[in-house]
Amino acid sequence: HRAIAKAKSQKQVIDQMLNLLGDFIGAKGRGFYLVDHAKKQCILLHSAGLPPNIRKRVERISFADSVIKKVVQSKHPIVLEEDIGPRPRNEADIRPEMGIKRTIGFVFRTGTKKDYLVIFGLTEAKTIDLDVRRFFEDVAKRFGIGIERVELLDELRKSQGELRDLAKRVI
Numbered sequence: 001h002r003a004i005a006k007a008k009s010q011k012q013v014i015d016q017m018l019n020l021l022g023d024f025i026g027a028k029g030r031g032f033y034l035v036d037h038a039k040k041q042c043i044l045l046h047s048a049g050l051p052p053n054i055r056k057r058v059e060r061i062s063f064a065d066s067v068i069k070k071v072v073q074s075k076h077p078i079v080l081e082e083d084i085g086p087r088p089r090n091e092a093d094i095r096p097e098m099g100i101k102r103t104i105g106f107v108f109r110t111g112t113k114k115d116y117l118v119i120f121g122l123t124e125a126k127t128i129d130l131d132v133r134r135f136f137e138d139v140a141k142r143f144g145i146g147i148e149r150v151e152l153l154d155e156l157r158k159s160q161g162e163l164r165d166l167a168k169r170v171i
Contacts, residue, residue, distance in 0.1 A: 010154075
């Protein structure tokens with residue numbers, strides 16, 4: 001809550017939340033995506049713990065990837081290995097290269113109707129229990145509030161700038 005309340009930009013909210021959540025769950029890799037429903041893809045906005053060669057490969061993920069499509073359509077956090085099972089052979093999988101054994105992802109929506117996808121890669125294969133899943137559901141809501149807050153602050157700053165410009169022209 002404090003991380004969200006103090007953040008002045010979307011990047012600050014994302015950085016702080018990814019770091020706090022990633023440290024909490026012991027994540028090696030973290031990714032934060034904007035979900036573009038029109039183009040049926042997710043666009044990477046921020047990541048941590050991804051080597052440059054892998055980061056480049058996951059900058060845009062198509063909904064043609066059945067796993068991503070299932071996560072985006074879900075209303076709850078999904079633990080990929082537990083809830084979805086093995087990936088189809090024809091779909092790319094960076095997990096083995098990174099030593100990731102378990103992946104948890106969730107989608108949240110802001111008041112501006114933008115959807116975001118957050119994915120954490122874990123190096124341990126232990127089962128993610130129900131309490132952690134519930135915690136991530138709650139965090140997803142707060143993440144949405146935090147992102148919406150800075151989006152509204154950005155709109156306010158933009159409007160204030162436009163008003164200043166208009167006032168200068170009037171004077």
